[in-house]
Amino acid sequence: MKRLIPVLKSDGVETDLIMLIRTILATSKEIAFRVSQGELAGVLGSTLDENIQGEVQKKLDVIANQLLKDMLLVEDCVAAVASEEEDHAVPGNPAGRYIVAFDPLDGSSNIDINGQIGTIFTIYEKRDDVPYDSDEQFVQAGSKQLCAGYVLYGPATLLVMSTGGPTRCYTLDLTHGGFLLTTEKMSVAPDSKEFAVNMANYRYWHETIQAYFDKVLYAGPEFEKSSMRWSAAMVGDVHRILSRGGTFLYPEDKRQGNENGKIRLLYEANPLSMLIENAGGQASSRGQRILTIEPTSLHQRVPVVMGSPASVSVFNNAVFEQ
Incomplete structure (x- = not known):
C-alpha cells in the first residue's frame, strides 16, 4: 500500500x-x-x-x-x-x-x-x-x-x-x-435505491418536496425497494454514498431560519460536493450545481441533494421542473 x-x-x-x-x-x-x-x-x-x-x-x-x-x-x-x-x-x-x-x-x-x-x-x-x-x-x-x-x-x-x-x-x-x-479511486454508483434524509422534517417541507417523498415511500413504482439510511452525520452518510451509491438530501423547509436548510456551504456542501463530483456523482442546490454557487457570507446555508447522478436528477426533475 x-x-x-x-x-x-x-x-x-x-x-x-x-x-x-x-x-x-x-x-x-x-x-x-x-x-x-x-x-x-x-x-x-x-x-x-x-x-x-x-x-x-x-x-x-x-x-x-x-x-x-x-x-x-x-x-x-x-x-x-x-x-x-x-x-x-x-x-x-x-x-x-x-x-x-x-x-x-x-x-x-x-x-x-x-x-x-x-x-x-x-x-x-x-x-x-x-x-x-x-x-x-x-x-x-x-x-x-x-x-x-x-x-x-x-x-x-x-x-x-x-x-x-x-x-x-x-x-x-x-x-x-x-x-x-x-x-485509489472512489466511484459513486450511477443509480441507487438508498437515500439519507431526516424524515422527521417532513411536516415542515414544501408541498413539492413532500409529494416527492410520498412517491418514494408509498406510491411510486419507480422507487420500489427504496431504503432509507440516516446517521445524523453528513460526513458518515456521504461516505456511504461514496462507497456504494445513494443520495443525501437536506431540503429547505418552512421554519424560520431553515429557509435555506441547515447545511453550510463553506464547511460542508462545497468540500463534500467536490469529493462526490470527483467520484462521478452529482451535487446540487435547488437544481444548481453547488460548486458554482457564488457565496454571500461566511456561514451561508444551502439546501442540498448529492450522490448518484440518476437519483439526484430524479429529485431535481420532480421538485424544480414542475
Whole structure:
C-alpha cells in the first residue's frame, strides 16, 4: 500500500500544499485519539455555550476546533482559517498563501452515543483583492477549492480526499501512524435505491418536496425497494454514498431560519460536493450545481441533494421542473 505523501507527489501537488495537508492530518490524528478515549478523557457532554449557528457546543467540538486553530495558525503558509464554531475568520500569517475552512466535528450530536463523526476541511488560495484576515477571503465558489477532504472517526480512521483529481480513500495505520492508500479511486454508483434524509422534517417541507417523498415511500413504482439510511452525520452518510451509491438530501423547509436548510456551504456542501463530483456523482442546490454557487457570507446555508447522478436528477426533475 502507498503512503499519503508519495501519492500526493505523484498527483503533482505542490510541496507547500502537501505540508499544509500534513498539518491538518496530524491534528486529525490527535482528534481521533481523543475520540477513542471518550469518557476516559472527559471529553463527552456539552458546554454551556452556543456557537455562531445557535447550536449548543459539545466539549469535543470545542477541543477539536482549538486543536485545528492552534496547529494551522502557526503555519507560515496559512493566511486565515474559518470554522463552523467561529463567528469570523481567524487571522494567520499576512504573507500566507492559503486559507483553510473546517467543520471540526461534523455529526457532533453523535459524540455521546459513540456514533459516526468526522472532520471536514477545505483549502483555497488566498485572495489578493481583500484583506488577508477578512471574512471575504472565504467568499469563493467551491469550484476554486484546491483540496477538500474529511476524516471519518469510526472502527477505522479514514481519510477521503481530493486535490482536484480522483477522490481517494486512505486508512490510518496505527502501527506506524500514517495514512495508507486503500481505495485509489472512489466511484459513486450511477443509480441507487438508498437515500439519507431526516424524515422527521417532513411536516415542515414544501408541498413539492413532500409529494416527492410520498412517491418514494408509498406510491411510486419507480422507487420500489427504496431504503432509507440516516446517521445524523453528513460526513458518515456521504461516505456511504461514496462507497456504494445513494443520495443525501437536506431540503429547505418552512421554519424560520431553515429557509435555506441547515447545511453550510463553506464547511460542508462545497468540500463534500467536490469529493462526490470527483467520484462521478452529482451535487446540487435547488437544481444548481453547488460548486458554482457564488457565496454571500461566511456561514451561508444551502439546501442540498448529492450522490448518484440518476437519483439526484430524479429529485431535481420532480421538485424544480414542475
